[in-house]
Amino acid sequence: MAGVTGRGGYHHGDLRQAMIDAAEAVLAEKGVGGFTLRECARRAGVSPAAPAHHFGNMVGLLTAVATLGFDELSSSMETAVAEAARTGGDRLAAIAEAYLAVAMARPGRFRVVFGRLGLKRGDEDLMRAAVRAFGILVRETKLALGRQETADLLTRPPSSFSGDDDLGTILFVWSVTHGFSTMLIDGQLGPFEAQPGGRERLVKLYSQQLVHLLVTAVRQPRAAIGA
Amino acid sequence: MAGVTGRGGYHHGDLRQAMIDAAEAVLAEKGVGGFTLRECARRAGVSPAAPAHHFGNMVGLLTAVATLGFDELSSSMETAVAEAARTGGDRLAAIAEAYLAVAMARPGRFRVVFGRLGLKRGDEDLMRAAVRAFGILVRETKLALGRQETADLLTRPPSSFSGDDDLGTILFVWSVTHGFSTMLIDGQLGPFEAQPGGRERLVKLYSQQLVHLLVTAVRQPRAAIGA
DNA sequence: TGCGTTATCTTAACGCCGTCAAGTTTGATT
């Protein structure tokens, strides 16, 4: 009955990873509300005080989970973009759909990443992961705006903005995807999920209409903007 | 040092309201993470078990707070729409700005309304308040789509949809406003707030660019939609 | 006016939580 991972002795072997795995499992089963450090320690077959050595405190554990969340978000978006580039699909649309897919696949973790539970601010790994994810969004939005060449993207980091105009568009893209994703997994759209068609219908509505509206808005003639 | 409200005796007098006030204060000061039922009871000058009679449990109290949150959201949106109708401004833009304003004014309460903390599902008052708020969004989006006459709106409730096309647009509007609002108050845009201009710059960006993109997208020729 | 009924609130306790200090075990280094 010892640890889920490791060798089962006094020393666990890889408690850090075991705790993260346990945290993911608890988040998946009971959600962020039912998350407790003691439960995670229990699943890892370890005393409640053991995790302190690896994570400092509960916030440290959640920060590690959030870092993984950002990484998966980045990976999924990159994969989706690559696929779109291959098949000739819309890169921005691919990102928007990947974002929702990640949120739906692991809602508990997603809420840790973007939720109100305080994370370790200033954590290096977390910051790096967050910057990477946001950088993808920036890069693709700028590409859609015609600010960069595709070849350039693969070698150079997104770096700076072209000013508030681009930032506004970037935040617009992020707002739509993030807004719909959070509303869906937080149950705000529950009444619509209860209707015939269920969640599938909403997801289809998202990819067929919301994303289309989004892409069209981003690509509209710039002259139309800026009252 | 007795209760904040009421007469100070053994019986509080209006504990229900006092608990709600205390809850709002705690949410404003310590956020949703630092919210505890005992702290609220302490501020109301009452024992930890007292609130049970009025709210059942903590979720009941939060549900009452969320109901007020929905009501304020509705009121703010209606006021903004009325003002826009008076001055000839864009009604949809007015709603989007009112939404953000409410979120910024009371971020703690806003997170209770739309957060992961479970509320009493099926609560009558809560449902009514939520339906009212959403109804405003539906009504105004349909108006923007040219589905209803203005005069009709003042007398008739929003009622049904014209199908998935309208629903998609409605959710699009909601996603943008909700997405930006939650990201802002949850600190996702923190790095941008730290830059010169601070939060004000972001809010300006929202009302001048995001909302413009949103309104333009909603009002674009419908023929362009529906791959 | 007096009395019983009922809603309201207190007290006391339960189990669970996150965290800390101190002690124990283990693996690694020399």
Place this chain on the structure above:
DNA sequence: AATCAAACTTGACGGCGTTAAGATAACGCA
């Protein structure tokens, strides 16, 4: 083989939400 640092346990602390049982006061009715 001896030493040391890292990893984990034990035990305790205060705080949490909730409950059961008892105290108090307001209210309705005679």
